[in-house]
Amino acid sequence: MKKNVMQIAILFFLSVSIYGQSNFTFYKAINVDVKNESNIARTDELVSINVNKLKSVNDNFNKDAYIVFENEKEIASQLYNDGFDCSIIFVTNFLPNQTKVFTIKYLENGKLRRDYKSRTYAELAMKFNSEYKNKKFTDEPFQNFTKVVVPKVHTDHDALFKYEGPGWESEKVGYRFYLDWRNATDIFGKNTDELILHKVGNNDRIATDDSYHEMQEWGMDIFKVGKTLGIGSLGMMHADSIYMVSKTDEVICEIDYNGPILSEIKTNYKGWQVGKNKYDLVSKFSIAAGSRITNVDLSIYGNAENITTGLAKYPDTDFIASEGNGDWQYIALYGKQTLNNDNVGIVLFYKKSELIEKNENTLNYYVTLKPNNNKVNYAFAAAWEKELNGIKTKSEFIKYIDEEIIKLNNPLNLELK
Secondary structure, rough: OHHHHHHHHHHHHHHHHHOOOOOOOEEEEEEEEEEEOOOOOOOEEEEEHHHHHHHHHHOOOOOOOOOEEEEOOEEEEEEEEEEOOOEEEEEEEEEOOOOOEEEEEOOOOOOOOOOOOOOOEEEEEEEOOOEEEEEEEEOOOOOHHHHHHHOOOEEEEEEEHHHOOOOEEOOOOOEOOOOOOOOOOOEEEEEEOOOHHHOOOOOOOOOOOHHHOOOOOEEEEEEEOOOOOOOOEEEEOOOOEEEOOOOOOEEEEEEEEOOOEEEEEEEEEEEEEEOOOOEEEEEEEEEEEEOEEEEEEEEEOOOOOOOEEEEOOOOOEEEOOOOOOHHHHHHHHEEEEEEOOOEEEEEEEEHHHEEEEEEEEOOOEEEOOOOOOOOOEEEEEEEEEOOOOOOHHHHHHHHHHHHHHHHHHHOOOEEOO
8 A cells, every 4th residue: 555655656746747847758759741832821820730640650659748849949739639539739830832840759658738828718707606687697707617508598788798708819819709699709809919808898797888899908899790690600591591599408608628729619509499490509619829710610410401601791891702713712801890990801711512502681791501421610710900910901801811711722731750
């Protein structure tokens, strides 16, 4: 018994001691060649290396104790599991047609924790032990949660959630969606490269007009959503109408990842009613360091014929559509479509191979997409003219989204050695 206790103590000491060290005696290393095969530079490009592929090179690869190096310099990384595969992710810059070599070194046993500066953030804050009175939640502080089952009584403007639902951000931009019957996505425009959501709306505890609708030191809520699809909100085309995720049996929202490289909000909608049918829908909204783009991964069950998403349609905006031949395409709008009457560009990226219809109605420009094995993947982004060192004109915005399409249609090429 004493021997076992001593062994545990030694292991504990070793585990704690390696957290604070910067130099380790690694067991082995795997080199990964990563090539940008496009003719454009890529800044803060997300690299994803599948752990199973690393194990195919060295079957004893330890995903719990690794460090990524570029030119012998440690770089920030994160372990990410999408529910099917586990990957090591990090961001880096590429010149046109450049190949970079990364080295992943690992310990044979144990765990290794590295603390990197966070470049993304996800948040879900609500009131706890607040009294529900006159269809509103009483004035209590917001507390952060990693997982929430949304109360049945919750509705819009009842002051239950901080800024009305979950939020996620990179250094460039923030987003939120209303965790109620509206279920629409909104934009936090930022004039700083700092992460700011932790200080947004903390004192907006009474169901009145919220502070972030006016310019703050960090920026503001810039978008006018109303009854539209906002930017990339979830819906389904049925009987010539777009049904948003308004009627459900249960909604569970959680922070799936809150990491230095990527943060993700996962929401499980059970019994989403569209006409006489019900569907179970799981959404994942994620953002990577240095990016404006929210990636949307959907899983829908119940023999759904489509997912419909789009962009809010407002006057004083110019509609733009991609013209290339790749699978990834886009629809976009640029113009004065903010609460502050500023210019902002919004874009929706979708796959042509999944497209059923591209159209418009009085409220939205939209695309209707066909699920492939119950899955749909699309993305959206916003570029505010007051973003720090950001995009200031329509021509700059078009250049940006055209380059993003090139990246999507020409993924990085990885070779493990």
